[in-house]
Amino acid sequence: MPFFRVIRWVAWKDLISEIRSRETISSMFFFALIVILVFSFSFSMDQSETRELIAGIIWVAFAFTGIIGLGKSFSAELQNDCLEHLQISPASKGAIYLGKLAANLLFMLIVEIILFPMFVIFFNLDVVEQLPVLLLIFALATLGLSTVGTLFSAMTVQIRAREVMLPILLLPLAVPVMIAAVEATRGALNGSPIAMYGNWLQLLAVFDVVFTVMSFWVFEWILDS
Amino acid sequence: MIAIRGCDLGKSYGHYRVFDRLSVEVEEGQCYALFGPNGAGKTTLLRILATLSRPSTGRFEIAGHDGLTEKETVRGAMLFLAHGSYLYDELDAVENLRFALALRGLTLTDRQIKLALDRVAIGPFADLKTRYYSAGMKKRLTVAKAMLIRPKVLLLDEPYTSLDESGMRLMNQYLRDLAGEGAAVLMTTHDRVRSAEVAHRVGVLDKGRLQECSVEELKAHAIF
Numbered sequence: 001m002p003f004f005r006v007i008r009w010v011a012w013k014d015l016i017s018e019i020r021s022r023e024t025i026s027s028m029f030f031f032a033l034i035v036i037l038v039f040s041f042s043f044s045m046d047q048s049e050t051r052e053l054i055a056g057i058i059w060v061a062f063a064f065t066g067i068i069g070l071g072k073s074f075s076a077e078l079q080n081d082c083l084e085h086l087q088i089s090p091a092s093k094g095a096i097y098l099g100k101l102a103a104n105l106l107f108m109l110i111v112e113i114i115l116f117p118m119f120v121i122f123f124n125l126d127v128v129e130q131l132p133v134l135l136l137i138f139a140l141a142t143l144g145l146s147t148v149g150t151l152f153s154a155m156t157v158q159i160r161a162r163e164v165m166l167p168i169l170l171l172p173l174a175v176p177v178m179i180a181a182v183e184a185t186r187g188a189l190n191g192s193p194i195a196m197y198g199n200w201l202q203l204l205a206v207f208d209v210v211f212t213v214m215s216f217w218v219f220e221w222i223l224d225s
Numbered sequence: 226m227i228a229i230r231g232c233d234l235g236k237s238y239g240h241y242r243v244f245d246r247l248s249v250e251v252e253e254g255q256c257y258a259l260f261g262p263n264g265a266g267k268t269t270l271l272r273i274l275a276t277l278s279r280p281s282t283g284r285f286e287i288a289g290h291d292g293l294t295e296k297e298t299v300r301g302a303m304l305f306l307a308h309g310s311y312l313y314d315e316l317d318a319v320e321n322l323r324f325a326l327a328l329r330g331l332t333l334t335d336r337q338i339k340l341a342l343d344r345v346a347i348g349p350f351a352d353l354k355t356r357y358y359s360a361g362m363k364k365r366l367t368v369a370k371a372m373l374i375r376p377k378v379l380l381l382d383e384p385y386t387s388l389d390e391s392g393m394r395l396m397n398q399y400l401r402d403l404a405g406e407g408a409a410v411l412m413t414t415h416d417r418v419r420s421a422e423v424a425h426r427v428g429v430l431d432k433g434r435l436q437e438c439s440v441e442e443l444k445a446h447a448i449f
Contacts, residue, residue, distance in 0.1 A: 005327055013316065016320070090301035096328075
């Protein structure tokens with residue numbers, strides 16, 4: 001079907017461009033690495049204190065790393081006026097949005113998967129038993145950040161100060177995702193039963209669905225204006 | 226049948242009026258060359274017809290569809306070759322073409338794509354990332370894209386820019402073929418000689434007014 005073909009091609013185009021240039025992934029990775037190093041040397045923590053604070057540190061690193069990638073998602077389209085090409089293509093704008101979202105989600109998850117073992121090493125975390133639920137939390141929260149971030153990346157791409165405007169617009173709206181992600185991650189790292197933080201997972205899932213649907217519908221208007 | 230119809234089009238940026246009550250019609254199988262000094266509003270007019278910019282006043286139709294209310298249908302019928310190449314630097318020629326075709330729901334065979342690239346003399350560079358292409362090569366690649374898409378309406382903004390002599394001949398051959406197939410072509414240009422070879426009609430946009438003249442007048446350099 002053309003709709004799914006467009007999603008696949010847009011995601012493929014972004015991924016192949018990134019694999020070849022490695023501009024976004026490398027800047028995301030090095031930023032996150034610096035965050036981890038700074039926090040690991042700043043806090044001298046025992047195991048119990050670490051488990052209380054590490055969830056917040058993880059999501060600060062993941063969120064700001066993600067913003068770097070999200071910011072470049074649409075600014076890369078400015079080269080050779082490719083954004084115009086997307087605007088005047090007869091393809092469904094919703095499909096273009098979902099393709100961009102898929103690529104952004106994948107970039108962020110790749111960086112998170114590379115970075116999380118570093119958190120485990122630097123902060124001496126024992127996460128083997130909680131790994132499946134942690135991966136679920138990462139997937140849900142990262143989808144939430146990418147959903148809103150992809151939309152705001154498109155909204156701010158034509159603004160001169162887009163690098164500043166993207167976090168200013170994105171972070172307030174991403175607060176529910178950040179709080180839910182931190183609470184759920186803390187619960188998982190403390191080894192609490194999933195029922196103790198299940199509400200936060202539900203909030204993440206609801207946020208993902210609501211903002212994916214909403215962004216899908218408003219993207220055409222954003223791209224056209 | 227009229228393929229491009231602009232009625233009483235106007236465009237203003239704040240208090241600055243680019244043009245007002247401008248009407249233009251291009252029939253199927255016709256090539257219309259639009260001249261005018263820099264800043265006359267030629268590109269603005271093309272961008273309105275390409276659905277990239279909204280007119281301040283007036284309406285327009287592309288291939289019988291309203292440009293303001295049936296944007297997606299208009300975009301499917303029309304192809305706009307602008308100043309920007311619309312190419313992704315990290316993709317090669319074939320990948321760029323496949324992506325552009327996929328956005329229009331088209332799937333073509335490798336052979337068809339290779340033939341189009343050979344026609345525009347880009348075949349030997351098909352595997353090269355377009356970041357290494359010259360401006361002329363990029364322009365040729367956009368011609369290959371147009372050949373594969375075969376639009377009902379083609380809008381071109383200064384199509385001869387960056388092209389060498391053989392590239393210009395190639396562009397004109399393509400425009401003749403496309404018009405021969407019944408498509409309507411509207412181009413802005415400053416190249417009187419090249420455009421006179423393909424244009425059926427000529428218009429001059431100056432000081433907000435569109436005035437038509439003959440191809441003979443164009444050849445004789447008797448316009449503006």
